[in-house]
Amino acid sequence: MxxxxxxxxxxxxxxxxxxTGSKSETNRLLLLQALYPNLVLENSSNSDDSEVMLDVLNSFQLLASNSQLFDVHHAGTTMRFLTAYFAIQEGNEVVLTGSSRMKERPIQILVESLNQLGAEISYVENEGFPPIRIKGKKIAKNKISLPANVSSQYISALLLIAPKLENGLELTLEGEITSVPYIKMTLALLNEIGVKTSFEGNIINVSHTVSLDETRSTSQLVVExxxxxxxxxxxxxxxxxxxxxxxxxxxxxxxxxxxxxxxxxxxxxxxxxxxxxxxxxxxxxxxxxxxxxxxxxxxxxxxxxxxxxxxxxxxxxxxxxxxxxxxxxxxxxxxxxxxxxxxxxxxxxxxxxxxxxxxxxxxxxxxxxxxxxxxxxxxxxxxxxxxxxxxxxxxxxxxxxxxxxxxxxxxxxxxx
Structure with a gap:
């Protein structure tokens, strides 16, 4: 049109x-809601990206099959966040794909970081780009380093799943950090639901958190x-x-x-x-x-x-x-x-x-x-x-x- x-x-x-609510906040909280189902969100974004994120998460939880294909279309944030999410879904295998443009957008830095932690992710077509095949694993390793100038979405993807890693996560950012507010947004949302974090110098720590206290007032979150x-x-x-x-x-x-x-x-x-x-x-x-x-x-x-x-x-x-x-x-x-x-x-x-x-x-x-x-x-x-x-x-x-x-x-x- x-x-x-x-x-x-x-x-x-x-x-x-x-x-409506921030797409950035909504997509982070949708992933956290999938990890901690007692979270209730208000004023969520009605954007295509957030709708795709929600649809994929709901479909994954509803379908009994352990081998699924999900198309995130143009949603870059969704692709990156879900790559990390599916990496820790033990016993499940998914393929994440997207639009022709999505297949040109690099994801290698995130994939390599997750694989170094113990994930099992491979490329279906071109090395370094979607579509990717993800076999969910239990991840025990807890230390990883990343260049500090990469997209903050790679960093946030790792931080969002960190509370569910067996030993939490220590993430070292090498060099000058870009998009600091987006990293701080992710950490603030983790703090808001009760996850302990620290960000000192270029080192970020996120503690392992099995479950959230359902009586917490923060179980209901309003998206700005x-x-x-x-x-x-x-x-x-x-x-x-x-x-x-x-x-x-x-x-x-x-x-x-x-x-x-x-x-x-x-x-x-x-x-x-x-x-x-x-x-x-x-x-x-x-x-x-x-x-x-x-x-x-x-x-x-x-x-x-x-x-x-x-x-x-x-x-x-x-x-x-x-x-x-x-x-x-x-x-x-x-x-x-x-x-x-x-x-x-x-x-x-x-x-x-x-x-x-x-x-x-x-x-x-x-x-x-x-x-x-x-x-x-x-x-x-x-x-x-x-x-x-x-x-x-x-x-x-x-x-x-x-x-x-x-x-x-x-x-x-x-x-x-």
Whole structure:
């Protein structure tokens, strides 16, 4: 489905939008719920990725067969977390596969780490990539080392199963750690359900935990709404008239999510954030008079697309670094940004881990934005409709993380 967005404006200066739970938190908690069934989740994400995760876990628990095939489609987090989960399901054998793009996304670092601990995982087609065959084992080894700059999803996958390993886990991260907030999110969720952890220097320890006390108040967990989804509303407010207000629910001031850094970053674009009653109020005020912004996004790379498009829409330049993980996402997000922004008239260059956008003026109209099966490409570019008409190709891709996105845009006045 291609979606033509006419040049729009926020029709009501004050709007309220409800956003479902964080995909990152939900997928971690779904895996923990499979390991500790007394956990009850509220405000779970309704994203495709979380639905796939839940469907696979439910199917695995319902089916009597000990040899099963599961297709996670485009869900990278699901692929990585389930690889670790199935590695400790003793006596069960599964094959995990996915879309053609998923088969190009590396998983070797996680597979090798699990195998070193005592798992039995092999490749069905190409070495280092899905599909993979996993034979569940009892794992007694408890020490492993990983390069610290790998995807935090590999690290989180190991940490999430660690409480169920016979001797817990001691994980050493070698070098400079990237995506620290996502690692801390995983540890905080483990702590919340009663698992003891420590993170000192580059060494993480997770204690063996047989079961949770069912009388604990933490057995019922409310998932915070998704900050990555909030990023598109920050962009919309930044590109709107002064005085525009949008309220988003429901968010915590002390969030576990790395993308909460949006609060500080978007101050530069004139977006003021106020926390009130578990909601955030975004208000457009007079922006700082900046020609270029410079940020290292190693702890929050998923908001790079949104920030780059916001800068372009405001005629500003930006230099964003710490983006090396974007090349192995749903698409090579750096090259995709370069291609699509260039079509709109931008002067942009990228390297393996950075993006540089020059300040500019005019934006080309009625450009077809290719989304590359990447939900964030569709949503990051949509706010530009506040400046020029724009066409989003394969707009249905937003269901991966934010199924109600287009309906929510209509609610505040976007024209289709």
């Amino acid at each position: 291609d979606l033509q967005l006419k040049k729009s404006q926020i029709s009501r200066l004050k709007s309220e939008i409800s956003i 709404s998704d900050w990555s989804s909030a990023s598109y509303w920050y962009s919309i407010v930044a590109l709107s008239e002064i005085g525009t207000e949008i309220t988003l629910s429901s968010y915590k001031k002390n969030s576990l999510q790395g993308d909460a850094v949006l609060v500080e970053i978007y101050k530069e674009f004139g977006v003021e954030t106020t926390f009130e009653n578990n909601n955030i109020l975004l208000k457009k005020v007079e922006p700082h008079n900046l020609k270029q912004i410079i940020y290292n996004l190693k702890n929050s790379p998923d908001i790079a697309q949104t920030i780059a498009v916001t800068c372009f829409g405001l005629g500003m330049g930006c230099h964003l670094t710490g983006l090396h993980t974007l090349k192995i996402k749903e698409t090579d997000r750096l090259e995709a940004l370069k291609t699509e922004l260039t079509k709109l008239g931008a002067d942009i260059s990228v390297t393996n881990d950075s993006l540089t956008l020059q300040s500019s003026g005019e934006i080309n109209k009625n450009i077809n934005i290719t989304t590359y099966q990447d939900h964030r490409m569709a949503m990051a570019f949509a706010p530009l409709a506040l400046k020029v008409p724009i066409i989003i190709k394969n707009a249905e891709v937003v269901s991966k993380s934010y199924p109600a996105f287009w309906d929510d845009l209509k609610q505040v006045g976007f024209l289709f």
